[in-house]
Amino acid sequence: MRLSECTEALSKQVWRLRRKPQPLSEYTDLSDFRLKHSEHKNPVYQAFPGARAGRAFLYQNTRPVSEKTTSKTLSASKIHPPRGLVKYVRLPYDSVMRNRNTFGQNRERRHMGLLLLTGAVVALAFVCLFVGSSNMTLSECFSALAKKGTAAQNRIIWNIRIPRVLAAIIAGAGLSVSGLIMQTNLNNPMASPSTLGVSNAAVFGANLSIIAFAGGFLSTGNNVTNYMVGANPYSTSLMAFLFSALSILLILGLCRVRSFQPGVVVLAGIAIGSVWTAATTILQFYATDVGLSAAVIWTFGDLGRATYRADLIMAVIVLAGIVFFSLMSWRFNALLSGDAAAKSMGVAVNRLRFLSMLLASVITAVCVSFLGIIGFVGIICPHVIKKLFGQDHRVSIPASALSGSILLLLADTLSRSIGNGSALPVGAITSLLGAPFFLAIIFGRKGGRG
Amino acid sequence: MLEISDLRFRYSRHSPTVLDGVNLRLGDGEIGILLGKNGSGKTTLFKNILGIETPSGGSIRFDGENLLRMNRRERARRIAYVPQDIRFGDLSVYDTVLMGRVSYFGFKAGREDQEAVERILQEIRLEEYASRSVEALSGGERQKIAIARALAQEPRLLVFDEPTGNLDIANEQLIIEEARRVAKEKGIGILTSLHDLNQALDLGDRFFFMKNGRILSSGGSEIVTEELICETFDAHVRIVEIEGKKYIINGGNQK
Numbered sequence: 001m002r003l004s005e006c007t008e009a010l011s012k013q014v015w016r017l018r019r020k021p022q023p024l025s026e027y028t029d030l031s032d033f034r035l036k037h038s039e040h041k042n043p044v045y046q047a048f049p050g051a052r053a054g055r056a057f058l059y060q061n062t063r064p065v066s067e068k069t070t071s072k073t074l075s076a077s078k079i080h081p082p083r084g085l086v087k088y089v090r091l092p093y094d095s096v097m098r099n100r101n102t103f104g105q106n107r108e109r110r111h112m113g114l115l116l117l118t119g120a121v122v123a124l125a126f127v128c129l130f131v132g133s134s135n136m137t138l139s140e141c142f143s144a145l146a147k148k149g150t151a152a153q154n155r156i157i158w159n160i161r162i163p164r165v166l167a168a169i170i171a172g173a174g175l176s177v178s179g180l181i182m183q184t185n186l187n188n189p190m191a192s193p194s195t196l197g198v199s200n201a202a203v204f205g206a207n208l209s210i211i212a213f214a215g216g217f218l219s220t221g222n223n224v225t226n227y228m229v230g231a232n233p234y235s236t237s238l239m240a241f242l243f244s245a246l247s248i249l250l251i252l253g254l255c256r257v258r259s260f261q262p263g264v265v266v267l268a269g270i271a272i273g274s275v276w277t278a279a280t281t282i283l284q285f286y287a288t289d290v291g292l293s294a295a296v297i298w299t300f301g302d303l304g305r306a307t308y309r310a311d312l313i314m315a316v317i318v319l320a321g322i323v324f325f326s327l328m329s330w331r332f333n334a335l336l337s338g339d340a341a342a343k344s345m346g347v348a349v350n351r352l353r354f355l356s357m358l359l360a361s362v363i364t365a366v367c368v369s370f371l372g373i374i375g376f377v378g379i380i381c382p383h384v385i386k387k388l389f390g391q392d393h394r395v396s397i398p399a400s401a402l403s404g405s406i407l408l409l410l411a412d413t414l415s416r417s418i419g420n421g422s423a424l425p426v427g428a429i430t431s432l433l434g435a436p437f438f439l440a441i442i443f444g445r446k447g448g449r450g
Numbered sequence: 451m452l453e454i455s456d457l458r459f460r461y462s463r464h465s466p467t468v469l470d471g472v473n474l475r476l477g478d479g480e481i482g483i484l485l486g487k488n489g490s491g492k493t494t495l496f497k498n499i500l501g502i503e504t505p506s507g508g509s510i511r512f513d514g515e516n517l518l519r520m521n522r523r524e525r526a527r528r529i530a531y532v533p534q535d536i537r538f539g540d541l542s543v544y545d546t547v548l549m550g551r552v553s554y555f556g557f558k559a560g561r562e563d564q565e566a567v568e569r570i571l572q573e574i575r576l577e578e579y580a581s582r583s584v585e586a587l588s589g590g591e592r593q594k595i596a597i598a599r600a601l602a603q604e605p606r607l608l609v610f611d612e613p614t615g616n617l618d619i620a621n622e623q624l625i626i627e628e629a630r631r632v633a634k635e636k637g638i639g640i641l642t643s644l645h646d647l648n649q650a651l652d653l654g655d656r657f658f659f660m661k662n663g664r665i666l667s668s669g670g671s672e673i674v675t676e677e678l679i680c681e682t683f684d685a686h687v688r689i690v691e692i693e694g695k696k697y698i699i700n701g702g703n704q705k
Binding site: 331334341348390 | 497500501502522523524525526527529530531533535536537538539540541545549550552553555556557558559583599603609
């Protein structure tokens with residue numbers, strides 16, 4: 001016996017690897033051994049990555065018929081049972097156990113997935129940077145990126161496109177993560193970043209700023225003349241944010257009375273949101289044509305409004321949110337087992353729910369206030385991610401953030417390339433792009449878990 | 451270990467009293483069984499002990515400490531819960547059990563947490579399931595995983611709400627045996643509710659008959675009488691004794 005084998009034999013679990021194949025009793029739950037796809041012509045069993053060597057037992061009905069010793073390399077790859085004979089395969093013990101400190105079953109797959117998503121964000125950011133209406137060539141873009149192009153080109157890249165790309169990455173991540181957190185906290189797949197009436201309130205705030213105060217002491221942000229004159233372009237954003245914040249505080253304050261029961265929060269959000277919408281309608285009824293169109297245009301999400309300062313503010317808040325949510329990911333996982341179970345595991349459910357809904361809503365409020373309404377990101381992305389990566393928040397939080405960035409970058413690139421000079425509203429494109437993909441994921445067999 | 455005195459609870463000021471002065475004592479490693487009709491306040495009592503609901507009066511002491519003043523994480527390290535309706539996210543079995551350690555590690559699981567989980571999975575013979583998704587498992591297996599998760603909290607007391615609610619007979623026996631093992635081998639006290647009276651008699655050390663938010667009577671199996679069951683459940687049964695063990699048979703002397 002070689003030395004390595006001796007140490008192997010000494011290891012705690014080795015008796016399990018050495019044990020004889022036992023017949024499966026009638027009461028054994030066969031789901032452990034069942035073929036994943038029984039209709040599959042050549043069933044293949046895969047041990048988990050990093051699995052140790054061991055014996056895989058092959059069963060015909062409940063009788064063990066043969067065994068295959070899997071070497072280190074083999075077990076890490078695949079076991080091909082003889083066709084038509086084998087009904088169940090029991091994999092070596094270690095091949096199943098070797099997953100400590102992992103993202104569960106598919107550690108490698110999930111890490112790889114996160115890496116891929118990150119790569120996609122970076123790649124798309126460059127694509128987004130190089131696509132535009134000014135017909136710059138790739139080399140011109142690169143030299144402008146190095147600040148070595150013409151003055152105009154440098155300005156296009158550094159003053160227009162980079163803030164825009166950053167905004168897409170930040171807002172996409174923020175909206176998507178907010179959506180995920182809302183869905184977890186409210187235990188409701190329909191919950192979105194603006195469940196607390198954030199968007200409706202922001203629209204009202206912006207409308208108020210544009211319609212009521214246009215040309216007055218505040219600028220409209222979209223009114224070119226005011227903008228050129230140099231009035232504060234942030235005032236509309238500020239008003240939008242103030243009203244979103246008001247809405248958040250109102251709803252969270254109200255729901256505190258009912259200790260944040262998910263159903264109550266959702267209904268309160270709908271009610272308060274409709275109040276804002278009604279107020280907006282009344283305001284618009286009295287608006288001038290110019291004011292009305294300016295106000296309506298504001299509601300179309302537009303990444304072009306982003307400036308470095310706006311990006312910075314959004315980045316700080318979104319980053320703070322993602323860090324906080326990531327720290328809480330085990331608690332969110334516990335929340336998936338229901339409030340009572342989470343509380344019994346030591347999670348302060350009410351406080352967690354309050355803080356995370358507050359933060360998620362503030363993220364949304366900031367993004368919406370600067371960029372206008374960008375819908376659907378917060379619903380599509382988390383759902384796609386949950387289907388692909390599972391619900392474990394250690395993975396789904398970063399993955400949702402990345403996928404949100406991807407969707408918004410894609411949507412923005414598309415909106416600027418098909419808009420023929422003027423960018424189409426990015427919010428509409430996200431839905432157009434996202435919805436078919438979303439449906440495919442939900443109804444598709446592959447990749448679907450539920 | 452657990453001492454409850456004069457515990458009162460109602461959901462709000464205007465709703466009726468659910469617990470109306472409950473007194474209960476349970477020792478180390480004892481299996482206490484609450485018996486009572488649906489709606490007699492068993493689950494509510496559990497929720498009060500676990501800190502899911504806050505009592506409106508009375509006291510709960512655990513090893514002499516006031517449980518109502520204890521913070522949530524401290525409490526979770528002493529008392530664990532296996533709920534009636536078990537729900538998990540689609541995590542792996544391993545991660546689900548690791549979740550039970552959250553009151554120890556807070557943000558990120560450490561080495562000792564992982565070791566605890568592996569030990570428990572082996573103990574409860576679930577190691578082969580470790581990397582499977584909990585969603586793919588059957589009711590009995592899910593119940594076992596919920597027990598494993600509760601054990602990962604390394605509690606002194608396990609609160610077990612209707613453990614055999616919707617299990618088939620094989621799984622029912624499995625879970626009952628598991629509960630017995632936990633109490634006898636690990637010295638963890640168990641407080642549970644069961645509908646099957648024979649099962650209760652077989653498993654329990656102490657019995658608490660509950661009606662309308664009160665404990666009618668408590669004690670060892672000697673307190674179980676036809677009259678008490680009739681009073682608690684409004685149902686007629688007969689008790690027969692075979693080889694010193696009591697068995698309860700449906701039907702009896704109707705008035």
